Amino acid sequence: MDNAQLLKGILEGCVLAIIAKGETYGYEIIGELERNGFEDIGEGTLYPVLTRLDKNRLIICRRAKSPLGPVRKYYSISEAGIAELADFKERYKKLSESADRLLSDN
């Protein structure tokens, strides 16, 4: 059982939690994930997650020229995203409590 499968379930929620703190962009999100222990997340993994969140209107995307020159997408959380994040936190809390109980019994 590798990390990738475990990660798949929670990455969207974690990314949404980072975006909820304030408007941000891809490289900054990866940096924040790394600082919080998610070391193997690259742009390749993040981009589809951000695309899905944007498609589901959980985040708002704004394009602007970055200080380095290329067009950069800045992400901020939407109203639907705030509700979804609260829901995710609830579901994660229940699941992690159940998993902790099972794993500590074993």
Add this chain to the structure above:
Amino acid sequence: MINSHAIYIEKLNPEYKSSFKIISDYVYSNNMDEIRNEEILSEIMDTFLEAQNNGKSVDQVTGDLKSFCKEICSDIGFKSRLINFLELQHPLLIVYSILCVMDVIDLIMKLSDGDAVNLLAYKGSGSIIAYLIGGLIIIVSGYIGKAVTKRYIFEYPEKYKKITFAVRAISIVLVFAAFVLVFKDSETEGTYLWLSIVCCAVFLVVYRILTRDSRRYRKENRITFSELTGSSPSVLNDIEKIEMNRMDKLNAKKARKGEAEMTLKEFCQYEKLQMDKWYNKPFFYIMIAVLGTVAGLVFTFLNGGFESAFDVVFFIMLLLTCEGVIMFGLYKASRIGFNERIKWIESKLNEQ
């Protein structure tokens, strides 16, 4: 012109640049629409530039390049592929639409001459079936080339472009040969003009509706040509090389005459003087071209080359319009190059 990722590629170091080129070719081989490609590559370019500035290696950013490319190009919707297909057909439909417009002008002239014409049975000069089949041949060979790129880009990173080119060339020749063999005995007739106009109109309307996001993206991310050249380090490098070359040649000439060589400061002052003298010259040469055209046409009219004064005026307007567009473009380009040279000279003078 849009603020495209391609403008910044020279800012990448060799390690990042070679990875970016592979990623770029992979992204383009996925048959996504133009703006989706641009968005993905702009984000990657921005990330690469920032990571490069922070001293990270490209492996730390992408990990395994093959997995990275597959992940960024996952989840391609049907709409993106459809827009890509329409984008490939678009130039051919534009050419066909221009042919239809010329056929309409021809039809109007026939009607004004009093010819009896059945508008529903009137056939244009082009065959829309032939155009669509020709377009499909080109698109199919493009798809085959892209499939080859995707298949071999990671296995043969040095050779995949040659393999793709060879496969595309062979596929175009084979499909074309098959087409000629199948249709060699049939004669192509023009399509009914009204049908051609309707087909072009439907295509162009559908295209405009589906590509409105693309037009919005272009409008939001416009960049001027001077911003483009100003941000390109290769332009500044080229100007420096040219000026240093000029300085070497001038100093060699002075040495042959037994004169003292110019320092960089003296050379820059000399160049600035020359540039000030030349400031209004491009406008002068453009006016010569315009006056020459008008004078030539008037001279031709006076020698009986035109049937009426109206023809002279018409040709003057037509040629001046075409010339004007070309001359304006050349003038703007020369002005941008001129301004970049002045900036370089002034920056060197300020350094001294």
